[in-house]
Every structure is written in C-alpha cells, then in structure tokens.
Amino acid sequence: MPTAPADGPSLARFGLGTAAVGRPGYITLGRDVDLPAERTVEALRQRTHALLDAAYAAGVRYFDTARSYGRAEEFLGGWLDAHPQAAADVVVGSKWGYTYTADWQASGVPVHEVKEHSAAVFDRQIKETRAVLGSRLHVYLVHSVTPDSPALTDRALHDRLAALAAEGVRVGLSTSGPAQAETVRAALEVTADGRPLFAAVQATWNPLETSAAPALAQAHAAGWLVVVKEGMANGRLADRNATGPDTAALRELATRIGTSCDALALAAAAAQPWADVVLSGAATPGQLSSNLAAAELDLTQPQLAALASMAEPAQEYWRTRAALPWA
Ligand SMILES: NC(=O)c1ccc[n+]([C@@H]2O[C@H](COP(=O)([O-])OP(=O)(O)OC[C@H]3O[C@@H](n4cnc5c(N)ncnc54)[C@H](OP(=O)(O)O)[C@@H]3O)[C@@H](O)[C@H]2O)c1
Numbered sequence: 001m002p003t004a005p006a007d008g009p010s011l012a013r014f015g016l017g018t019a020a021v022g023r024p025g026y027i028t029l030g031r032d033v034d035l036p037a038e039r040t041v042e043a044l045r046q047r048t049h050a051l052l053d054a055a056y057a058a059g060v061r062y063f064d065t066a067r068s069y070g071r072a073e074e075f076l077g078g079w080l081d082a083h084p085q086a087a088a089d090v091v092v093g094s095k096w097g098y099t100y101t102a103d104w105q106a107s108g109v110p111v112h113e114v115k116e117h118s119a120a121v122f123d124r125q126i127k128e129t130r131a132v133l134g135s136r137l138h139v140y141l142v143h144s145v146t147p148d149s150p151a152l153t154d155r156a157l158h159d160r161l162a163a164l165a166a167e168g169v170r171v172g173l174s175t176s177g178p179a180q181a182e183t184v185r186a187a188l189e190v191t192a193d194g195r196p197l198f199a200a201v202q203a204t205w206n207p208l209e210t211s212a213a214p215a216l217a218q219a220h221a222a223g224w225l226v227v228v229k230e231g232m233a234n235g236r237l238a239d240r241n242a243t244g245p246d247t248a249a250l251r252e253l254a255t256r257i258g259t260s261c262d263a264l265a266l267a268a269a270a271a272q273p274w275a276d277v278v279l280s281g282a283a284t285p286g287q288l289s290s291n292l293a294a295a296e297l298d299l300t301q302p303q304l305a306a307l308a309s310m311a312e313p314a315q316e317y318w319r320t321r322a323a324l325p326w327a
Pocket residue numbers: 016017018019020028029030031034064065095143144174175176202228229230231232233234235236238239240262279280281282283286287288290291
C-alpha cells in the first residue's frame with residue numbers, strides 16, 4: 001500500500017469521496033445546480049475525472065468509492081489507468097455490501113441500493129471490484145454496518161475477509177446510524193484465526209453528529225485506519241444551507257476567522273486526534289477547492305469547544321439524514 005496519510009493538517013490527510021458523482025441520484029442537497037444538466041454516464045465520468053485531477057494536484061492522496069456508487073469504481077479505475085504515476089502513490093478504498101439498483105435514474109425508483117452483508121454478496125462484489133480496480137484496491141470496507149449486521153458474526157464471511165487481508169488489503173467497515181459507536185466496539189472484538197479481523201473504519205463525524213468519537217479513538221489506538229465521512233452533514237454544513245439556529249456556532253466562527261462553513265466543518269474533523277483521513281464529498285471542483293481550505297486552518301481548543309455546542313442527539317441527527325430525498 002502507498003504510504004499512509006501523514007499526521008498534521010496536510011492535504012494528504014484529506015480524501016475525495018465519489019458518492020455524489022458516480023451515479024445520477026444521491027442525497028446531497030444541491031444536485032440540481034451542481035451537477036451537469038444532463039447526468040449522462042459520460043458527463044459524470046468527466047466530472048469525476050475533473051475532481052480526481054484537481055484533488056490529486058492539490059495533494060489529496062486518498063480516494064473513496066463503493067460498489068453501489070453507480071459507475072464510480074469504474075470512473076476511478078479509468079482515471080488510475082490514465083495516471084499510472086498517481087496510481088502508484090494514492091490509497092484507494094472501496095466498499096461492498098450494497099448493490100446498486102437504480103438503473104441510472106436520479107429519483108422515482110423505489111429502491112436505489114439493496115443492502116446485504118452476506119458471503120455470497122462479498123464473493124460477487126470482490127470480483128466486480130477487482131475487475132475494475134485490479135490490484136489498486138488498498139482498503140475494502142463492509143458498507144454501512146449496524147449492530148445487527150451479519151458482518152459482525154458470520155464466520156464464513158470472516159474467513160473470506162481474512163483471506164483478502166492476507167493478500168495485503170486493509171479490511172474494515174463503514175458505519176451508519178445512531179449506534180455507530182456500538183458497531184465499532186463490536187467490530188474491534190471480531191477475530192479470525194485468533195487475530196483481530198478489521199483494521200479500518202469509515203464513520204460519520206461532523207459538528208452535528210459527534211457520538212462515534214470515543215469509539216473511533218479506540219479504533220485509532222488499536223492501529224485502525226480511521227476515515228471521516230459526511231463531514232459536512234451531506235451539505236447541511238455548507239454556507240448556503242447552514243442558515244438555521246442549529247448551525248449558528250459554525251457560521252459565527254467561520255465569519256470570525258474568515259473562512260467558509262464547509263472548510264471549517266472539515267477542519268474540525270481533521271482536528272480530531274483519532275482522524276487519519278477526512279473525506280470531501282465535493283460535487284464540483286469549486287466545492288473541492290473550498291473544502292480543502294480546511295488544510296490551512298489550525299483550530300484552537302476554544303474554537304473546537306464552540307463548535308462542540310452544535311452536537312445533536314444522534315437519534316435526531318440520523319432521523320434528519322434518513323429524510324433527505326434522493327435526487
Ligand atoms: N455509509 C458509507 O460508507 C458512506 C455514506 C456516505 C458517504 N460516504 C463517503 O463519504 C463521502 C462524503 O460524504 P457525503 O458526500 O455524503 O457528505 P458530505 O461530504 O458531508 O457532503 C458533500 C456534499 O456537500 C455539498 N457541498 C460540499 N461543499 C460545498 C460547498 N462549498 N458549497 C455548497 N455545497 C457544498 C455538496 O452537495 P451538493 O452539491 O448536492 O449541494 C457535496 O456533494 C462520500 O463521497 C462517500 O465517499 C460513505
């Protein structure tokens with residue numbers, strides 16, 4: 001695997017996620033204005049490649065994708081093929097466990113993705129991932145694990161994941177929902193052949209949803225790679241949406257220090273001592289550039305404490321998130 005992201009607020013601690021651009025439909029808030037008018041496969045391939053070009057040029061060295069992000073793995077694989085030098089020094093993470101079912105529709109489909117954490121789905125999806133990413137797969141995560149997921153208990157699946165880890169892939173999970181901390185703690189206990197199985201987690205942390213932090217600190221201390229996702233709460237923490245009382249502390253601090261709300265939110269994530277990589281989910285190169293200004297912010301403890309006052313109860317945060325429409 002290429003070198004791990006460095007400590008400190010360098011750009012190598014930031015990653016680019018491809019959920020917003022690998023398929024026409026997703027839950028972020030301004031897709032109508034931010035994506036090309038015609039969300040064809042070629043238009044989104046070009047957008048993804050433009051984001052990867054800009055992120056790599058800026059110093060970003062972690063790229064995140066998933067089987068269920070439409071054609072995102074394929075778009076990333078094509079970009080890596082065209083940039084062999086870059087391919088040699090980036091870390092590529094993907095996920096399995098959801099199957100994309102929206103048939104390139106943005107909305108109006110009953111189900112956009114189907115979740116199943118079974119050995120059979122792993123067997124199919126690891127082949128699909130390898131077909132497009134080949135050996136350039138460094139991190140492979142079970143997608144959106146919750147405490148009831150069979151991924152925490154299925155021994156046949158654990159044997160397969162252990163075999164993948166033996167090939168040099170860092171095996172882990174991403175988490176979603178109000179019980180992220182419980183999920184991470186359960187995953188820390190999972191062993192295969194007497195050794196800890198998982199070595200990476202991607203979890204939601206942002207100033208509105210901080211509940212996973214103590215468990216993520218434990219994971220980091222155990223040597224796991226800890227990646228932060230949804231650092232802007234799916235766009236709720238971008239300037240144009242951060243207008244209500246729930247985001248007043250973010251707005252006020254951003255104004256005081258002369259930055260954008262999105263950069264400040266990502267800087268707060270990067271300031272967490274357990275966070276190895278913080279993802280930008282930018283949909284445009286302009287958003288990416290705004291997001292990456294986070295790398296220049298070195299927040300003080302009083303500033304972080306001011307943002308900590310924004311945290312919502314996890315149940316409330318995830319209720320709001322579940323209501324975001326696919327568009
Ligand atoms: N379960 C999982 O494993 C899981 C779940 C979610 C995400 N992820 C990963 O994490 C990555 C990031 O998560 P995310 O995209 O859901 O959330 P996010 O990073 O919190 O939000 C990204 C969205 O915020 C908006 N935004 C960002 N900067 C902006 C700016 N300067 N001005 C206005 N709007 C701005 C954009 O949406 P609009 O343009 O639509 O407004 C963008 O798509 C994903 O790409 C994916 O790789 C993983």
